[in-house]
Amino acid sequence: MTVGDYPLREKIVVVTGGGGGLSFEFVKLAVEQNNKVIIADLRLTPAAEEFVKMNSKPHAESGSKPHVESESGHVIFTQCDVAVWADLNHLVTVSMDRFGDVPDVYVAGAGLFEKGPYSFFTDEESDRYTLMDVNASHPIKLTRIGMKASLPRNKKTVVAIVASMAGLYPLYPSPVYNASKHAVVGFVKCMKPADVEENVKIVAVCPGLVDTPLWTDDIKAAWKFDESIKLSAKDIADTILQVIEDGQYPGGTVMTHTHYAGRRVEEFVDIEALVAPLKESSYGPVREILRKEREGHNYEEEEGHNHNENHDHGQKEKQEQKQDHEEK
Numbered sequence: 001m002t003v004g005d006y007p008l009r010e011k012i013v014v015v016t017g018g019g020g021g022l023s024f025e026f027v028k029l030a031v032e033q034n035n036k037v038i039i040a041d042l043r044l045t046p047a048a049e050e051f052v053k054m055n056s057k058p059h060a061e062s063g064s065k066p067h068v069e070s071e072s073g074h075v076i077f078t079q080c081d082v083a084v085w086a087d088l089n090h091l092v093t094v095s096m097d098r099f100g101d102v103p104d105v106y107v108a109g110a111g112l113f114e115k116g117p118y119s120f121f122t123d124e125e126s127d128r129y130t131l132m133d134v135n136a137s138h139p140i141k142l143t144r145i146g147m148k149a150s151l152p153r154n155k156k157t158v159v160a161i162v163a164s165m166a167g168l169y170p171l172y173p174s175p176v177y178n179a180s181k182h183a184v185v186g187f188v189k190c191m192k193p194a195d196v197e198e199n200v201k202i203v204a205v206c207p208g209l210v211d212t213p214l215w216t217d218d219i220k221a222a223w224k225f226d227e228s229i230k231l232s233a234k235d236i237a238d239t240i241l242q243v244i245e246d247g248q249y250p251g252g253t254v255m256t257h258t259h260y261a262g263r264r265v266e267e268f269v270d271i272e273a274l275v276a277p278l279k280e281s282s283y284g285p286v287r288e289i290l291r292k293e294r295e296g297h298n299y300e301e302e303e304g305h306n307h308n309e310n311h312d313h314g315q316k317e318k319q320e321q322k323q324d325h326e327e328k
């Protein structure tokens with residue numbers, strides 16, 4: 001069985017990066033279609049702030065029953081740095097607290113372009129490639145968090161990752177951005193079986209050129225931004241919606257959308273089908289791990305616990321520093 005047709009109505013939808021750009025357009029569509037939406041972003045653009053004000057409903061006092069509506073769409077904003085895994089985990093708690101259940105849909109839309117037009121070559125990053133944390137690690141970790149939340153509840157779940165045409169083709173001036181998008185396209189291709197195996201459909205949308213604030217003036221100038229081939233944020237929001245809803249786009253779908261070719265599903269060689277014995281031997285353990293998870297087993301509380309404790313501690317410190325910084 002697969003997730004199949006999946007009307008996006010009366011669902012709980014998390015949208016990272018939904019505070020602006022093309023992901024905000026998707027937020028508007030999801031609210032129009034009567035869903036409960038959690039925007040997870042560092043901040044809201046003024047337009048998004050206004051939208052949240054117009055479409056939010058009062059939150060029940062803590063201790064009372066969570067505030068759940070079904071008569072119309074509803075949106076909340078929760079501040080989230082997607083590079084901080086504790087922030088990503090917190091999104092499930094927010095969903096439980098505000099909407100009484102774990103999310104049904106995750107749209108990983110938060111993303112960064114390189115710091116400047118040639119930042120790999122000018123060595124803008126001194127510590128780490130933040131872009132890899134935001135563009136590559138966040139969608140991957142968010143997927144795992146979503147699976148963990150859904151499996152014990154037998155909830156059909158969709159994860160739509162906003163990748164890019166840069167995830168399919170090389171560009172010498174922006175190798176880190178392209179590498180980050182190749183990473184998530186590769187991840188989605190690997191996770192194709194999760195649709196059939198676990199009822200978790202994981203897909204990627206790869207836009208061409210879209211007119212959003214990602215294109216700062218210096219990047220536009222350096223890259224000769226071509227107005228004649230740009231798509232609108234709404235075009236891509238529609239594509240994301242279509243891939244989520246339509247059962248003809250199963251898990252593993254990588255949907256490109258460009259001015260030149262419109263919407264197109266990329267085709268890849270199914271290597272696993274060519275090496276069937278490997279598939280037979282390697283799927284078993286994964287099924288067993290996830291079967292246990294479905295029955296409530298929590299691997300984080302087992303062997304990896306110490307590691308995760310250290311990690312969570314690191315994240316907590318980072319958040320405290322962030323709070324200090326915000327208070328200053």
Ligand SMILES: NC(=O)c1ccc[n+]([C@@H]2O[C@H](COP(=O)([O-])OP(=O)(O)OC[C@H]3O[C@@H](n4cnc5c(N)ncnc54)[C@H](O)[C@@H]3O)[C@@H](O)[C@H]2O)c1
Nearest residue numbers: 017020021022041042081082110111164209210212213214
């Ligand atoms: N604009 C394009 O031409 C284009 C083309 C292909 C793919 N994309 C991808 O589409 C996605 C959305 O980009 P956009 O064009 O709307 O850009 P945008 O800059 O308008 O929006 C990106 C959003 O992500 C948020 N964000 C950035 N870092 C974050 C963090 N650490 N934590 C939480 N939120 C964070 C920003 O605050 C912003 O609201 C990105 O993944 C981008 O790579 C864009």
